[in-house]
Each structure stands twice: as C-alpha cells, then as structure tokens.
Amino acid sequence: MDWFRRASLIDPGTTGYHDAIARTLVQLFHQSGDPQWLVKAVEEEGQAIELNPLDGRFPYRLGTIYSLLVEQNVSVDQRDLLLNQAAQAYEQALHADPYSPLSYMALANIRLRQGRVEEAKLWLQRAVGTEPNFLPARALLAELSLKDGEHEAAQSEFDAIAAVKRKYDREVLSDIERQFINVDLSRLERALTLESKQ
Secondary structure, three states: OHHHHHHHHHOOOOHHHHHHHHHHHHHHHHHHOOOHHHHHHHHHHHHHHHHOOOOOHHHHHHHHHHHHHHOOOOOHHHHHHHHHHHHHHHHHHHHHOOOOHHHHHHHHHHHHHOOOHHHHHHHHHHHHHHOOOOHHHHHHHHHHHHHOOOHHHHHHHHHHHHHHHHHHOOOOOOHHHHHHHOOOOHHHHHHHHHHHHO
16 A cells, blocks of 8 residues: 555556555455544545546445445434435446446445435336346345335346346356346245235
8 A cells, every 4th residue: 555655646646546545445444444444545535536527436436435434333413424425426426427237226225224215216227227137226126116015016127137147047257247147036036925925
C-alpha cells in the first residue's frame, strides 16, 4: 500500500491509485475487523470518483464500503445515514453505467434493508430487464413476489431461472458468468411447492 500512497502523491490525478488504496484498505478491514480502515477507504474511493465520475466501478465500490459500514456496531441514525449514502453511491454507479445488473441488485438490497420492498422490486425488475440471465435478481424477485402472495409471478421467475440454468448447465463459464448464473433454488422451490399445496 505504501507504493500506491507514494504513487498517488506523485500523480494525484490517477484514479487507479486511489481505487487500489481503497481496495487495499477494505482488505485490511477484513483482516483486522477495524472499521477505521473502511472510513479511510471511503475517502480514497471518493477521490477516485471525483477524478473520474463517468466510471461506474468507483461509486459501486463506494456503495459496497458503505454497506460494510452499516454492518458495524453503529447507532440507528448512523445506520440510516450509511444506508442512504450507499443508495446514493449505487444510484451514481447506475447513472455512469446503466447496464450493470450488479448495481441494480445492490440498490435493491439497500432498499430492502430500508423496508422499501416495492422500490426494491422495481430495481430488481430493472436488473432483469438489463440482463435476463442475472439469476440472483430473478431469484430475489421471485422470493419477494411469493411473500406478497404473487404465486404466478414467482413461479414464472422460477421457471425462467430453471431454463437459464439448464441452458448453461454443461457450459464452461468465466467467474463473472458464474456470478450471474449461480443461485440456490432449493428454498424457493420448497416455498413454491408448499404454496401450491395450499
């Protein structure tokens, strides 16, 4: 990390240095559990965004850092503030890159934590509309639909997920492709089966 710090002092206008420092600070947080690393990471990622507001990766990572901060021992007011900051970061990421289903999913998860279920469902629908093969969004949308008593919508999503999984079942996939396809359907399948018997 010292190398990145020196490099960012020599050439403070290079976003990659600030982003690399932020990612290293997040790793240090995971190793130590000390949330001060996350606070420092917010500053570095914020600098990367200032330098290049058109790159959606930086605000996405900032949203992720805020999400990690929410999980720390914080007050209710701090939690609400951090959730709002995470949502703003993900919205900024979507403004820069409206074709990222990961950002839609992340924003939906924030809205769920805020109790804004209908808005979360809208973001999930946009994720699926952007990338129909992004199965984590489809699975969560199906679960939420089932909780709302929308059995047909949930079954439709489940069937679409199963079809995509069958299509790519024997394919050799990259890491990102696996991230899009890998979902555990067992809980959803059980819930749909129980629902259909009632």
